[in-house]
Amino acid sequence: MSGGRAAASAPKSGERLEWIDAAKGLGILAVVVGHVWTRGAVRDAVYAFHMPLFFLVSGYLFRPKPTVAFVRAQMATQGLSYVLWLALLVAADVLIEGARGHRPIFHDWPGDVGRxxxxxxxxxxxxxxxxxxxxxxxxxxxxxxxxxxxxxxxxWAWVAIALCSAAFAYGVGAMTDVSPLGVLTVPMALVLLWAGWLWRGVAWQPWMWALLLPIGAGVLTFGPPLNMKAGDYGWPVASIIGAAAISFVIFRIARWPVLGSAPVRWLGAASLTVMYLHVPLVHYLSPYFGKGVLLAIAVIVPVATHYLLDSNKVTARLLLGK
Incomplete structure (x- = not known):
């Protein structure tokens, strides 16, 4: 299992694929829906694939780079923006809950710094x-x-690593849901990154519809929801395969003109900002608005915030990781 076909089809460094933004737009819309409708069939269907999709997208775009430079880049971009967004939203929670006469989530200082x-x-x-x-x-x-x-x-080395990582993910996930900085999910995330990278070298064939659609439909209809944060990956092996099947179908339909339209791509380009901001908006506003209005607010406000931040070099650098 060797050769260069996957590398040959890799996107060039710095190249932006419009269908990738569209796929992320569809994915982040599913994430928001799953946090607005917190129970029921819609929520369970969304939780069958929504977070695996983002790991698969990241794997699809993966290009190996010198290790030290890669680590530095990750810390200086996504690492820094993570710290700043978390600090801003902790401060916002203190202010908002104080104004509402409620106790903030983090209220035991300095003890909560450790949490x-x-x-x-x-x-x-x-x-x-x-x-x-x-x-x-x-x-x-x-x-x-x-x-x-x-x-x-x-x-074969990667196949062996992915199999061992998956087995480790299921084993550890069954024992605990304690996850410092989300590392409990890293073994399964590694499997999904590899799968996305592997998929980049696959040429789409019409018969794939007949394979992927029934697998995805089966998982959506009968499968349990995934909770990757807690190390719960649903049915062993089958749920992750189903999540990948659904995601690869989304990769394909994201190339269609309607689903890959400009608004969907704009949403995808802003997906990380939407990821950070949509849950706080739903959390604080849910007592005051219905589900449909909450969904609109949780999409529109973060997208507008993203492009406002992107218009300034400093905020784009610090909060968007650019």
């Missing part, structure tokens, strides 16, 4: 999605280190 630094499973309520970015950073660093040694995702 905030622990991150991951200690971050709930408006901070619940903050496990994702540090998990992604660590998984990317691990993937890059392995990729610098074995640069072809089709190699």
């Amino acid at each position: 905030i630094a622990f991150g991951g499973s200690e971050l709930r309520g408006p901070f619940t999605v903050f496990w994702f970015v540090p998990c992604l950073i660590v998984a990317r660093i691990v993937c890059n280190a392995i990729g610098m040694r074995w640069g072809d995702p089709r190699s």
Whole structure:
């Protein structure tokens, strides 16, 4: 299992694929829906694939780079923005809950500094999605280190690593849901990064509809929801395969003119800002608005915030990781 076909089809450094933004737009819309409708069939269907999709996208775009430079870049961009967003939203929670006469989530100072630094499973309520970015950073660093040694995702070495990582993910996830900085999910995230990277070298064939659609439909209809943050990956192996099947279908339909339209791409380009901001908006505004209005607010306000931040070099650098 060697060769250069996957590398040959890799996007050039700095190249932006419009369909990738569209896929992320569809994915982040699913994430917001799953946090607005917190129970029921819609929520369960969204939780069957929404977070795996983002790891698969990251893997699709993966290009191995020198390790030290890669780590520095991750810390200076996504790492820094994670710390700043978390600090801003902790401060906002103190102010908002104080104004409403409620106790803030973090109110035991300086003791809560340790909980905030622990991150991951200690971050709930408006901070619940903050496990994702540090998990992604660590998984990317691990993937890059392995990729610098074995640069072809089709190699037997990568297959063995992915199988061992998946087995470890299921084993640890069954034992605990304690997750400092989201690292509990790193082993499964590594598997998904590898799968996304591997998929980049696959040429789409019409018969894939007949394979992927039934698998995805089966998982959406009958499968349990995934909770990657807590190390719960649904049915062993089957749920992750189903999540990948759904995600690869989304990758394909994101190329269609309607689903890949400019508004969907804009949403995808702003997906990380939406990830950080949508849960706080839903958390604080849910007593005052219905589900449909909440969904609109949780999409429109973060997108507008993203492009406002992007218009300034300093805020784009600090909060958007640019």
